[in-house]
Every structure is written in C-alpha cells, then in structure tokens.
Amino acid sequence: MIKVEHLSRTYGTRVALSDVSFSVARGEVLGFLGPNGAGKTTTMRILTGYLPPSAGRVEVAGFDVVRQSVEARRRLGYLPESIPLYPEMSIRDYLDFMAKLKGVNAKARPEQVARAMEQTRVHERANQLIGKLSKGFRQRVGLAQALLGNPDVLILDEPTVGLDPKQIIEARNLIKGLGGEHTVILSTHILPEVSMTCSRVVIINDGRIVAVDTPEALTARLRGSESVQLEVRGPREQVLARLRKVPHVLSAQANRDGDGRTIYTVACKLGSDARESLAEAVVGSGWGLLELRSVSLSLEEIFLKLTTSEEAVRA
Numbered sequence: 001m002i003k004v005e006h007l008s009r010t011y012g013t014r015v016a017l018s019d020v021s022f023s024v025a026r027g028e029v030l031g032f033l034g035p036n037g038a039g040k041t042t043t044m045r046i047l048t049g050y051l052p053p054s055a056g057r058v059e060v061a062g063f064d065v066v067r068q069s070v071e072a073r074r075r076l077g078y079l080p081e082s083i084p085l086y087p088e089m090s091i092r093d094y095l096d097f098m099a100k101l102k103g104v105n106a107k108a109r110p111e112q113v114a115r116a117m118e119q120t121r122v123h124e125r126a127n128q129l130i131g132k133l134s135k136g137f138r139q140r141v142g143l144a145q146a147l148l149g150n151p152d153v154l155i156l157d158e159p160t161v162g163l164d165p166k167q168i169i170e171a172r173n174l175i176k177g178l179g180g181e182h183t184v185i186l187s188t189h190i191l192p193e194v195s196m197t198c199s200r201v202v203i204i205n206d207g208r209i210v211a212v213d214t215p216e217a218l219t220a221r222l223r224g225s226e227s228v229q230l231e232v233r234g235p236r237e238q239v240l241a242r243l244r245k246v247p248h249v250l251s252a253q254a255n256r257d258g259d260g261r262t263i264y265t266v267a268c269k270l271g272s273d274a275r276e277s278l279a280e281a282v283v284g285s286g287w288g289l290l291e292l293r294s295v296s297l298s299l300e301e302i303f304l305k306l307t308t309s310e311e312a313v314r315a
C-alpha cells in the first residue's frame with residue numbers, strides 16, 4: 001500500500017533523512033519510533049506530498065506522491081504535528097469545510113462528518129468553537145479531520161500528544177481499530193505505545209532507519225527479560241529471598257533503603273507478567289507493599305543499545 005524507496009531529504013546542508021526505505025502492507029499499523037529530530041515529521045510530510053524529497057520516491061496506493069500527487073492525496077488522511085485549525089469555526093463547520101476540500105460531495109458530507117465526530121468522541125461538542133477547546137479536544141478534531149472521506153491510508157504524526165491518560169487509551173484503541181480497513185503509519189516517542197497499537201515498527205535515528213521489526217521481536221531483542229520495581233516495607237534480606245522464589249523471577253536486587261522501606265528491582269522472564277505473584281508473595285508474608293510497577297526501557301536506552309554494538313543488542 002505504501003512503498004518508500006531510498007528517500008533522502010536535506011535542509012540546506014543539514015541531512016534530515018538519508019536513504020530511508022520501507023514498505024507497509026494493506027491494513028497494517030506501522031509505528032514510526034524515534035527521538036526528537038530523528039526525521040519522523042520530515043518522512044510523513046514527504047509521504048503526504050507536502051514536502052518534496054531530495055532523492056528517492058514514495059508510492060501510496062500505487063501512485064507516486066510527487067508525480068501523481070492529486071491521486072495519492074485523495075487516498076490519504078493526515079494528522080500533522082501542528083494542526084491548522086480555525087478558532088472561529090465550530091467543530092462541525094470545520095469538519096464540513098475540510099470534507100468539502102477533500103472532495104466529499106455535499107450529500108455524503110453530513111454523514112461523514114457525524115461518523116468522524118463519533119469515532120473521535122467529539123460529537124457532543126459539535127457546535128462548540130474550536131478556539132475554545134482544550135488541547136486534547138483539538139487533537140481529536142485533528143484526528144476526525146484525518147478520517148474524513150474514509151481514506152485508505154492514514155498518516156498520524158504523534159496522535160496522542162497532548163491527550164490525558166484516559167484519552168490516550170481511547171485514542172490507542174481507536175487507532176488499533178483502524179487497522180485492517182485502513183493502512184496506518186503513526187509516529188511516536190513512546191515504545192509502549194507502539195507495542196499497544198502497531199503490528200510493525202520502524203526505528204529511526206538521525207535520519208536513518210536502525211531497525212524494522214514487530215514490537216514483540218524488537219522488545220525481545222532489546223531485553224531478554226522484563227523488570228518490575230517494588231517498594232516494600234519489611235526485612236530486606238527476607239524480602240529478597242522471598243522474591244527470588246516467585247515463579248519466573250530471574251533475579252532480584254535491593255536498590256535503595258530508607259524508613260524501613262526498600263525499593264527492589266526484579267527481573268522476570270519475558271512475557272511472564274509476574275506482577276500478581278510478586279504482590280501475593282509480599283502481602284502473603286505480612287509485609288507492606290507500597291508500590292509495584294513494570295519498568296520498561298526508555299527510548300534512550302533502546303537507542304543506546306541499537307547504536308552501540310551488536311553484542312549489546314543481544315545481551
């Protein structure tokens with residue numbers, strides 16, 4: 001559905017993208033993961049025909065985005081990084097206007113607009129002015145705008161930025177549900193987000209692709225185990241001994257002490273989710289469980305691993 005071949009882009013002397021190639025199959029949700037300045041937005045702007053590449057080519061639904069930009073754009077929905085919204089328009093009027101720009105005919109527009117508003121849960125505020133909306137709601141209106149005209153391909157640049165935790169969950173579920181019928185590329189800084197919504201992930205760093213894989217394979221490659229952090233009130237050595245006996249636990253160590261509380265980091269077998277057993281072990285021994293959480297690798301750590309040696313990746 002999307003074919004990117006040897007894409008490069010320079011701004012003046014600055015190389016923003018260098019020889020980027022990947023493809024996306026119909027119905028796939030592809031995550032574009034990378035730190036600030038990696039080239040995510042640049043790639044998306046080229047894919048949507050807003051920015052010409054310096055070299056290389058992109059095909060969307062069989063159309064070259066430069067030479068057949070009108071055809072290609074007709075099949076695209078785009079949520080840009082900063083959404084140009086019209087503050088003096090109501091949500092409904094704005095979406096109707098955008099649908100018109102996208103060439104949705106007058107008869108089909110009210111239904112299309114209503115559907116997009118429902119999918120992104122802004123329908124209850126249809127008549128509210130955009131200028132008076134919170135950041136999260138504006139983001140949702142941007143997403144609604146991308147869905148208009150029911151495009152085959154959706155390009156979403158950081159779709160969950162600015163949303164509150166509840167909205168983030170809703171947005172992720174919405175995006176996940178878009179796969180299958182739509183082909184989706186979304187960019188993010190957040191690794192767990194990719195695991196939750198995407199079938200495949202491209203990691204980009206400094207304008208170059210450093211890895212393409214499924215989130216599971218990538219995570220497994222990057223860490224042979226997963227970590228859980230616990231804060232426990234109890235006798236340190238006994239707690240440690242008990243934690244080490246919990247099924248799937250590979251190792252446990254105490255990090256910090258204070259006030260009779262200790263923070264423990266426990267490495268568990270990948271995919272085992274030992275959190276419940278760990279909680280039971282602590283509470284069942286009569287100690288106080290103050291906190292328990294999964295610790296995921298930060299993107300920085302992943303990049304360190306990917307950009308150092310192969311051995312570091314395997315370790």
Ligand SMILES: Nc1ncnc2c1ncn2[C@@H]1O[C@H](COP(=O)(O)OP(=O)(O)OP(=O)(O)O)[C@@H](O)[C@H]1O
Pocket residue numbers: 011014015016034035036037038039040041042043081
């Ligand atoms: N219009 C521009 N003129 C000059 N340089 C630019 C321009 N747009 C982007 N760049 C540079 O290109 C590189 C890639 O930027 P890009 O916006 O694509 O990164 P990004 O991955 O989207 O980052 P972020 O996570 O911060 O959104 C950066 O070094 C940036 O400074």
Ligand SMILES: [Mg+2]
Pocket residue numbers: 040041042081157
């Ligand atoms: Mg960006």
